[in-house]
Amino acid sequence: MTRIPGFRAGxxxxxxxxxxxxxxxxxxxxxxxxxxxxxxxxxxxxxxxCHAQKWADDGKAIYRPRGRVNTPGLLRGMIDQCxxxxxxxxxxxxxxxxxxxxxxxxxxxxx
Ligand code: HEC
Numbered sequence: 001m002t003r004i005p006g007f008r009a010g011x012x013x014x015x016x017x018x019x020x021x022x023x024x025x026x027x028x029x030x031x032x033x034x035x036x037x038x039x040x041x042x043x044x045x046x047x048x049x050c051h052a053q054k055w056a057d058d059g060k061a062i063y064r065p066r067g068r069v070n071t072p073g074l075l076r077g078m079i080d081q082c083x084x085x086x087x088x089x090x091x092x093x094x095x096x097x098x099x100x101x102x103x104x105x106x107x108x109x110x111x
Pocket of ligand 1: 045046062064068069082086088098
């Protein structure tokens with residue numbers, strides 16, 4: 001009798017563990033990011049077009065995971081800084097959304 005609840009608790013624990021592993025692929029600061037919004041903003045602000053004028057490739061060679069920008073926080077900070085310099089007036093959650101998309105497509109930082 002007492003073994004049944006224990007088994008169920010173990011099963012629920014295992015399932016929660018699996019769910020945790022799936023979301024754990026994304027660094028905490030990007031967990032609630034709106035990826036659709038980020039994609040839209042990147043297209044709207046022509047981020048890749050400008051980078052493409054200065055770098056070969058289609059403007060994506062600029063994203064260097066092993067360069068200076070080597071943590072999720074630095075990636076977000078870089079975009080914050082770019083946005084100030086370019087006068088984009090992005091909201092903090094928009095900066096996070098952009099960073100999350102670049103992380104998904106280029107940097108691939110793990111938590
Ligand atoms: C007017 C041109 C221009 C535009 C527009 C622009 N960037 Fe940049 N970006 C640059 C330049 C130049 C650098 C390199 C700066 C350096 O190396 O010091 C850079 C570097 C970066 C980096 C650092 C890459 C790395 O790994 O070192 C990120 C991230 C970035 N930009 C994101 C963005 C995003 C997101 C946008 C759109 C919201 C954007 N940029 C729009 C010119 C631009």
